[in-house]
Amino acid sequence: MTIGIGLLGLGTVGAGVAGILATPSGRHPLVAELELRRVAVRDLARPRPVELAAALLTTDPETVVDDPAVDIVVEVMGGLEPARSLILRAIAAGKPVVTANKAVIARYGEEIAAAAAEQGVYVLIEAAVGGGIPIIEPLKQSLGANRIQRVSGIINGTTNYILSRMAAEGAAYADVLADAQRLGYAEADPAADVQGGDAADKIAILAGLAYGGSVPRAAIPTEGIDRLDARDVAYAAQLGYVVKLLAVAQAMPSEPESTQLLDVRVHPTLLPKAHPLAGVNGVNNAILVEGDPVGQVMFYGPGAGAGPTASAVVADILNIAGIRQATGSGAKVPLDPLLAAGSWRACRLVDSAVTTHRNYVRLRTSDEAGVIGKIGTCFGEAGVSIQSIVQFETQSAGDAEIVVITHDVCEANFRQALAAIQALAGVQTVAACLRTLKGAGSLS
Amino acid sequence: MTIGIGLLGLGTVGAGVAGILATPSGRHPLVAELELRRVAVRDLARPRPVELAAALLTTDPETVVDDPAVDIVVEVMGGLEPARSLILRAIAAGKPVVTANKAVIARYGEEIAAAAAEQGVYVLIEAAVGGGIPIIEPLKQSLGANRIQRVSGIINGTTNYILSRMAAEGAAYADVLADAQRLGYAEADPAADVQGGDAADKIAILAGLAYGGSVPRAAIPTEGIDRLDARDVAYAAQLGYVVKLLAVAQAMPSEPESTQLLDVRVHPTLLPKAHPLAGVNGVNNAILVEGDPVGQVMFYGPGAGAGPTASAVVADILNIAGIRQATGSGAKVPLDPLLAAGSWRACRLVDSAVTTHRNYVRLRTSDEAGVIGKIGTCFGEAGVSIQSIVQFETQSAGDAEIVVITHDVCEANFRQALAAIQALAGVQTVAACLRTLKGAGSLS
Numbered sequence: 001m002t003i004g005i006g007l008l009g010l011g012t013v014g015a016g017v018a019g020i021l022a023t024p025s026g027r028h029p030l031v032a033e034l035e036l037r038r039v040a041v042r043d044l045a046r047p048r049p050v051e052l053a054a055a056l057l058t059t060d061p062e063t064v065v066d067d068p069a070v071d072i073v074v075e076v077m078g079g080l081e082p083a084r085s086l087i088l089r090a091i092a093a094g095k096p097v098v099t100a101n102k103a104v105i106a107r108y109g110e111e112i113a114a115a116a117a118e119q120g121v122y123v124l125i126e127a128a129v130g131g132g133i134p135i136i137e138p139l140k141q142s143l144g145a146n147r148i149q150r151v152s153g154i155i156n157g158t159t160n161y162i163l164s165r166m167a168a169e170g171a172a173y174a175d176v177l178a179d180a181q182r183l184g185y186a187e188a189d190p191a192a193d194v195q196g197g198d199a200a201d202k203i204a205i206l207a208g209l210a211y212g213g214s215v216p217r218a219a220i221p222t223e224g225i226d227r228l229d230a231r232d233v234a235y236a237a238q239l240g241y242v243v244k245l246l247a248v249a250q251a252m253p254s255e256p257e258s259t260q261l262l263d264v265r266v267h268p269t270l271l272p273k274a275h276p277l278a279g280v281n282g283v284n285n286a287i288l289v290e291g292d293p294v295g296q297v298m299f300y301g302p303g304a305g306a307g308p309t310a311s312a313v314v315a316d317i318l319n320i321a322g323i324r325q326a327t328g329s330g331a332k333v334p335l336d337p338l339l340a341a342g343s344w345r346a347c348r349l350v351d352s353a354v355t356t357h358r359n360y361v362r363l364r365t366s367d368e369a370g371v372i373g374k375i376g377t378c379f380g381e382a383g384v385s386i387q388s389i390v391q392f393e394t395q396s397a398g399d400a401e402i403v404v405i406t407h408d409v410c411e412a413n414f415r416q417a418l419a420a421i422q423a424l425a426g427v428q429t430v431a432a433c434l435r436t437l438k439g440a441g442s443l444s
Numbered sequence: 445m446t447i448g449i450g451l452l453g454l455g456t457v458g459a460g461v462a463g464i465l466a467t468p469s470g471r472h473p474l475v476a477e478l479e480l481r482r483v484a485v486r487d488l489a490r491p492r493p494v495e496l497a498a499a500l501l502t503t504d505p506e507t508v509v510d511d512p513a514v515d516i517v518v519e520v521m522g523g524l525e526p527a528r529s530l531i532l533r534a535i536a537a538g539k540p541v542v543t544a545n546k547a548v549i550a551r552y553g554e555e556i557a558a559a560a561a562e563q564g565v566y567v568l569i570e571a572a573v574g575g576g577i578p579i580i581e582p583l584k585q586s587l588g589a590n591r592i593q594r595v596s597g598i599i600n601g602t603t604n605y606i607l608s609r610m611a612a613e614g615a616a617y618a619d620v621l622a623d624a625q626r627l628g629y630a631e632a633d634p635a636a637d638v639q640g641g642d643a644a645d646k647i648a649i650l651a652g653l654a655y656g657g658s659v660p661r662a663a664i665p666t667e668g669i670d671r672l673d674a675r676d677v678a679y680a681a682q683l684g685y686v687v688k689l690l691a692v693a694q695a696m697p698s699e700p701e702s703t704q705l706l707d708v709r710v711h712p713t714l715l716p717k718a719h720p721l722a723g724v725n726g727v728n729n730a731i732l733v734e735g736d737p738v739g740q741v742m743f744y745g746p747g748a749g750a751g752p753t754a755s756a757v758v759a760d761i762l763n764i765a766g767i768r769q770a771t772g773s774g775a776k777v778p779l780d781p782l783l784a785a786g787s788w789r790a791c792r793l794v795d796s797a798v799t800t801h802r803n804y805v806r807l808r809t810s811d812e813a814g815v816i817g818k819i820g821t822c823f824g825e826a827g828v829s830i831q832s833i834v835q836f837e838t839q840s841a842g843d844a845e846i847v848v849i850t851h852d853v854c855e856a857n858f859r860q861a862l863a864a865i866q867a868l869a870g871v872q873t874v875a876a877c878l879r880t881l882k883g884a885g886s887l888s
Contacts, residue, residue, distance in 0.1 A: 026701070027590060028656070029656075030588065133741055137581065137586050138578040141578075141766075142578030144471065144475065144762045147470040212472070212473075257470070279723060293463075293752065294752050295745065295752055297745030298744040307736070308739055311587065318585075318782060319782060322782035325780060326771050336770040337474060339770075
């Protein structure tokens, strides 16, 4: 039984998908039963890396969705619209959808899931997070026995590439970004990557699956790497840490149990060098899932690229093809609740003032006796316990740089201490403030 | 719709499963629909870590399989028999099976799969490899678009614990083994772990899934760590490697395409310190899958233990429960081919004489001029190209130890060179011979 595939978009990922479908030999035998029947492109005349019959191509994506020969709609065009409308149109037509579009899913996931549940179709999104890394299906199908405590990950390849090079070369952010753009690792407009928005989209999706409820994307505190100073990367290294753009979703104690309170956030974070995520370099991604009773499991691999992402898209198509063999493809067949991954509780974001965490703070001070004592006193008076205070040499005479790493402290107390420190006579500025995970912390 | 679970075995893993089923809150809502209805134990009187109603327990496992209230049979008793017969009995009764029993699946997988296909029931085995790490389902459901080039892994926790301690402490194998036994990380009879049999069981299973055909378990070349000398661990470290018990299944060029030729093996292997698997320590496991087009993806986590293994067992139960909601549970419902993972091609093991690989060789020689030259000549005459030859200091006067690391060379040529070297006047013995992965290789 051949299954008709309609492709919306024939960019890097779309061409990768078409390439896999055209060369089934050596892959799972179900691949040979998938047939590309219609492809929406922006420009018919543009040269493409895959050869496709001209009759397959159209510039009207709606005709792809509506084509009765198309059984599964694959959306790899990106962007919010018309992607969202086309996904909803496919669902309304009772056609399952595979999409790699994290922006649409992070923002309209609830609307799309409701429509899919109503129509009884699957919307699968493995390629939306972590490129080729299987993470969506494992969260849905392999970890359901667990109470998930935390999902944390390096889930943006562009920023990880930049951070890896900053750490290896001691280079400045702007220089590495320019080079990454030249090499194609960063887009001409890098905002979504470097400001953390892409990672926030992805952690919203992972948290929604891990905790069984939609997470308000717009409310996720997000800080990128675009204001990160090479100096902090270097100081972190001297203290035994690497700086990574970490996306985290953590369960908080929740009452009542039907609502899960979550601390979800994206920011540059100091990881102790022995942390499982600390060795993830370049454009690779990794996601660490911590649950009871599984403990820590980690998924690692290429976070982007045509091949890896197409691998994930075709995996989703295969899953839909596979379950159709089991259920038939009639209208309103019941869904497998694991594969469909509907919501089963409400998720709310915690007020960040009440969260506790470790912090790295870099202060620029005048180089005079007693400053460290005054800073220590400010932290102490606010109830902020300190792991280490280290003074680093600077090149400008009369100035000093002091790096403080705190223990796990309440955010509100920490902010109060910072305000007091900023008002100190000898303190010129709070030059940097980064989250930190436990471990390391003294000069090695 | 509550689903009745019958448990065969209430040891560590069985108790872990019972514990999860008894505390569904905070886990996937499907867990609450699973009900433990019958449990086979060896001894009714033995105290257990979980409290179960006495009426659930029986010493007759067949009554668990036959109980009409049992919808899914979970085999966690271990051993070959009666586990195999009970699994087949459940299949014959049309009941899906979840098992953590790698020994049974590695040896009788083909028989069990044939019976399951005939009856149209699922036999799921996530817990059989990698403890809590999702690896079976990702191989079945997330990587089907790929031509798998290689699956390699650290898939035995006991040996990895021993090797990690040998490396960290410079300790001898026998001493660490004794300590591991005292601490419960190694069994009283450690043969299956330390001789590599357990890892061979598991790589047979992974290869069967990755390549879509049954792999002859008995034919897998298997070498354990029981004859590993602490000296080689130390020399490897000086050359930039760590020694791990690696299980590998690699695709070889195959004609005709319907038969996949594989190089499957288990042996202590030198990994360059930068290799993704090199940092996997203690009882953790990790599996690296390399495919086209996905590239390298790695799965990491706790390879054993009650909690992780129970997490994997319950994941399988949930998958069966999930697909039953989609298909109903009537007799002879068609199977999802991805979840069922039937064979789709024949796999044959390659003749190891024609394989190529890198080797680490330690030679004990007399400390006289010209020995290195003669050794180099022997390798050269056999067409074995060498990456490095290093002489290490020994404590006994007059003796020397020479370590050779070869490039990728044909096994037959390599054996021929070794025979010639053994016959050299200055060479006392070939003290060790280990496989090596590319990278590192000179004194650091």
